[in-house]
Amino acid sequence: MNRRLPALLTALALAGSLGTFSARAASSPSLAWEEGDGRGEIFLALEDLDGSGVYAAQLELTLDGSWPEADFIPANRDLYSVCQAADGGDSTRLTVCLTSRNSPLGSQERLFLGTLDLGGRGSGEDVLPASADLTLLGRGLNRIEDLSGRTDLRERSGVTGWGEDAPDEEEDGERYRINIPRTEGGTVRAGASRAEEGERITLTVSADGGWELGSLEVFDRKDRSVELRERSEGTYTFRMPASDVEVEAGFVRTEESPPPAPDVPGNLPFADVRESDWYRSAVAYVYEQGLMNGITADRFGPDEPTTRGMIVTIFHRLEGSPEAPAPAFPDVRADFYYAQPIAWAEANGIVTGYEDGTFGPEDNITREQLAAILYRFARYKGWDTGAGVSLDRFPDAARISPYAVQPIAWAVGEGLISGMANGTMSPGGTATRAEAATILMRLEALARRME
Secondary structure, rough: OOOOOOOOOOOHHHOOOOOOOOOOOOOOOOEEEOOOOOOOEEEEEEEEOOOOOOOEEEEEEEEOOOOOOOOOEEEEOOEEEEEEEEEEOEEEEEEEEEOOOOOOOEEEOOOOEEEEOOOOOOHHHHHHEEEEEEEEEEOOOOOHHOOOOOEEEEEOOOOHHOOOOOOOOOOOOOOOEEEOOOOOEEEEEOOOOEEOOOOOOEEEEEEOEEEEEEEEEEEEOOOOEEEEEEEEEOOOEEEOOOOOOOEEEEEEEEOOOOOOOOOOOOOOOOOOOOOOOOOHHHHHHHOOOOOOOOOOOEEOOOOOOHHHHHHHHHHHHHHHOOOOOOOOOOOOOOOOOOOOHHHHHHHOOOOOOOOOOOOOOOOOOOOOHHHHHHHHHHHHHHOOOOOOOOOOOOOOOOHHHHHHHHHHHHHHOOOOOOOOOOOOOOOEOOOOOOHHHHHHHOEEEEOHHHH
């Protein structure tokens, strides 16, 4: 049987929300590591988080030597990760991204991240650097400045006690590997990467959209079946035998599709979105569709700005997150959440960069830039974009950049964009989250008319 460890995630599932986040910490977090069982495993943890809510983390470090097989196993079933190893021969640039779909990675002072697997060889003392680049993201998936940056990497003991189902530092028994090969249609995650004989292991099954679990089995080294019990929907447990095990899952396609979201949910969790607000139905729509979340658990931030990278990510998700080549812009990092969306949008003529060749993914998007993206997206979809209206009624029409005149005329004519309260178009003004939500809702209505 194939006994390779899985790579659990397609690029940061971070992209489904927009927003900004600020945090204040008494001290910067640090990374702690501890040797595993001496066979190329290193446990990693974050310390000194100061109770901050962290929804995603990106760790970048340079390992000494060649480690193309390096992999990362998340600490528990609620975490998703992707690990990229750029082997340079004498050193390996490792990027690990972690996210939790519905809740923070952690809000405590210490957070066990998971296990760095070096393929059965190497040790932390020999390969780990003294420091690493750490990026932490809040609920809105924006960088938490006070908690991000260069951080120390230090050795300590007792780290493993912070992880769910992680090994107890006082246990001396032999620990056996839990192998979960990658499977089409869904993922299976174990609460630990290794365990002693008799330990109870929890498996959590997540099916992709349009798929469901068909079979799930666990086999020991001699291909004997290990008893598996269903504890709840999507959660199973088994007792670890005295050998490595392999978890085999089979997912099958289903014709079922998720029910359509209601136009306006009865209750939104956002205290800053009132029943009387003009953007309430739009916020309800994007929230129910999973296109935008709040900047905190109870705040949507309707007047906050949106960025170019965030907007493009939403359009990419609307199209089912298709694959794309590496981005061509020098300021778009290939390992960041908006890299694939920007590459896809550029390849399909939906976005262009600035005159200096950069894209500016973190720049706030202007109203005329958003109109241009809408216009090019409509052309990409094959919709009729020939019509347009006169913009003479806007006193600042002359301030619209030449590239955006036709897109704005079309967007106004289709009802996607309207003027400001004072009657201006404000083409260079920042598009707020409330405006972005409203445009996305109107775009869905336009799509029904066009198709």
